[in-house]
Amino acid sequence: MVFTLLQRQASRGACLLVFLSALSIQAAAEVCPRPRAGSLVSNPAELHSSNGRLDLEFAFRTFVGADGLTRYCYMYGDGVQSPTLRVHPGDEINLTLRNELPAASAGTPPHTHGMDMQRGCTPGAMNSAATNLHFHGLDLPPTCHQDETLHTLVEPSDAGFEYRITIPKDQPPGLYWYHPHPHGYSEAQVLGGASGALIVEGIENETPDVAGLPERVVILRDQRVPGLTEVDEDNGPGKNISINFVPVTNPFYRPARIVARPAERQFWRVLNASADSYFDVQIRFGAIIQDVREPQTLELIATDGVAAGARSQPSHILIPPGARAEFIMTTPPLGTYAQLVTLSYDTGPDGEATPYRVIANITSSQDAAEEAHMPAPGRSLAAGDRVAALGRAKPIRQRKLYFSEIPPDPAHPNTPPQYFITVEGATPAIFDMNFKDPNITVRAGTVEDWIVENRAHEAHVFHIHQLHFQVMERDGQNVNEPLLRDTVDVPYWDGKSPNYPSVKLRMDFRNRNIVGTFVYHCHILEHEDGGMMGTIQVIPSASKK
Numbered sequence: 001m002v003f004t005l006l007q008r009q010a011s012r013g014a015c016l017l018v019f020l021s022a023l024s025i026q027a028a029a030e031v032c033p034r035p036r037a038g039s040l041v042s043n044p045a046e047l048h049s050s051n052g053r054l055d056l057e058f059a060f061r062t063f064v065g066a067d068g069l070t071r072y073c074y075m076y077g078d079g080v081q082s083p084t085l086r087v088h089p090g091d092e093i094n095l096t097l098r099n100e101l102p103a104a105s106a107g108t109p110p111h112t113h114g115m116d117m118q119r120g121c122t123p124g125a126m127n128s129a130a131t132n133l134h135f136h137g138l139d140l141p142p143t144c145h146q147d148e149t150l151h152t153l154v155e156p157s158d159a160g161f162e163y164r165i166t167i168p169k170d171q172p173p174g175l176y177w178y179h180p181h182p183h184g185y186s187e188a189q190v191l192g193g194a195s196g197a198l199i200v201e202g203i204e205n206e207t208p209d210v211a212g213l214p215e216r217v218v219i220l221r222d223q224r225v226p227g228l229t230e231v232d233e234d235n236g237p238g239k240n241i242s243i244n245f246v247p248v249t250n251p252f253y254r255p256a257r258i259v260a261r262p263a264e265r266q267f268w269r270v271l272n273a274s275a276d277s278y279f280d281v282q283i284r285f286g287a288i289i290q291d292v293r294e295p296q297t298l299e300l301i302a303t304d305g306v307a308a309g310a311r312s313q314p315s316h317i318l319i320p321p322g323a324r325a326e327f328i329m330t331t332p333p334l335g336t337y338a339q340l341v342t343l344s345y346d347t348g349p350d351g352e353a354t355p356y357r358v359i360a361n362i363t364s365s366q367d368a369a370e371e372a373h374m375p376a377p378g379r380s381l382a383a384g385d386r387v388a389a390l391g392r393a394k395p396i397r398q399r400k401l402y403f404s405e406i407p408p409d410p411a412h413p414n415t416p417p418q419y420f421i422t423v424e425g426a427t428p429a430i431f432d433m434n435f436k437d438p439n440i441t442v443r444a445g446t447v448e449d450w451i452v453e454n455r456a457h458e459a460h461v462f463h464i465h466q467l468h469f470q471v472m473e474r475d476g477q478n479v480n481e482p483l484l485r486d487t488v489d490v491p492y493w494d495g496k497s498p499n500y501p502s503v504k505l506r507m508d509f510r511n512r513n514i515v516g517t518f519v520y521h522c523h524i525l526e527h528e529d530g531g532m533m534g535t536i537q538v539i540p541s542a543s544k545k
């Protein structure tokens with residue numbers, strides 16, 4: 001089988017795609033192909049908008065690998081898997097999603113809704129063959145054919161389903177992503193690898209420090225450990241992980257390979273596209289390969305697509321599932337060993353094991369292939385203005401929400417717990433697709449403060465669609481982070497402390513284009529599928545624009 005590799009030009013022209021080379025691979029008929037452990041990490045293939053448009057078609061496919069695990073992928077053309085979509089503010093994306101999964105076996109009536117436009121916009125029976133797309137982090141209206149996941153279900157068909165979105169002109173430039181969001185089946189599809197990056201260009205205008213730097217797009221994913229049950233994963237190795245699809249797997253955890261020019265500042269754009277796994281990333285140096293343990297300082301540029309309001313220099317960055325971190329790192333000088341690692345993260349007694357692992361060995365070489373470079377800055381924009389503005393905005397009210405779980409019945413220890421996210425005062429209930437009233441109603445144009453508590457013995461991750469928030473407090477202590485996020489970790493409750501772990505979030509509903517009903521949920525997708533999701537309706541502002 002012959003397929004085409006796409007790669008970005010080092011100098012970014014207006015081109016859409018660049019034909020690089022053709023390779024022949026031996027393993028014919030493998031759908032959603034994956035590199036071997038220990039492979040070289042390269043940037044994902046890319047598709048660029050041109051003249052304000054990006055038109056593309058994805059085939060959504062599945063495959064059961066030799067390890068018995070189910071893969072899912074978005075295939076573009078004959079051989080490009082989950083490319084990074086690169087667009088500018090104001091650009092239109094016209095994405096046709098063709099669901100090529102085998103139709104669900106039993107009990108699924110054919111999906112006929114009359115008008116072709118409405119296909120997929122009214123929910124049919126939920127089943128494992130249905131899918132949809134969520135554009136995580138983008139400020140898009142929650143309407144069908146844009147960024148709507150409650151009612152949009154794309155069934156297997158030849159015709160395909162059209163997503164037509166316009167990147168808002170004021171969308172912060174940075175790293176976003178796309179992934180499926182069919183309630184009940186999101187975890188399986190994302191574990192299988194269905195995800196990709198979406199970059200809104202122009203971050204060098206807000207943070208000129210990144211202009212001209214070599215750029216690396218890093219997508220971290222997770223997958224089940226073959227042969228292990230969920231319970232065994234929780235108590236043992238957790239999930240396997242991968243970097244740009246290069247697997248790092250139990251029990252040997254052979255690291256992937258990154259080769260870079262020596263002592264070079266690089267701009268890394270890291271997406272945690274895991275279904276369930278936390279990454280606490282760190283870069284370490286060492287004089288000998290057996291002792292690579294000296295943490296390096298990272299310059300944090302942006303979280304969840306938004307440039308930071310103030311620069312920080314952490315030695316590691318926690319990236320919960322769904323979140324992104326963009327930072328400047330320095331590659332090792334010649335003769336120094338270096339590793340990209342993930343530190344262990346304590347998800348609590350009921351959480352999944354998240355051990356320390358080396359993700360990749362980083363080797364310096366004068367002969368390393370040169371990465372594509374970030375462009376020079378254009379018009380200069382002050383980074384952080386939008387962070388400061390939200391911090392100063394006056395919240396019109398405060399709400400409290402909390403994560404909680406009902407553990408499995410001891411008589412049936414292998415049944416999953418029940419997962420809830422509840423507005424204080426309401427009765428905990430798992431998410432119901434046929435809900436009548438939203439859990440929360442807010443008015444566009446306003447700002448609210450939400451306290452999100454974790455009353456469970458495992459860590460959870462709060463995410464809301466269509467907007468960002470600012471973390472004002474953790475555990476009642478002012479942090480006033482100079483960052484915006486769309487996804488935030490909420491640590492577990494130890495069962496003893498008088499107060500539950502909490503975050504206080506300044507929720508930004510000022511965008512008057514974001515009206516309608518959408519969701520907030522735990523971004524550990526096992527929990528979201530299990531019911532840890534609620535609905536919010538944003539009603540139009542009383543005043544005219």
Ligand SMILES: [Cu+2]
Binds near residue numbers: 459460523524527532
């Ligand atoms: Cu959770």
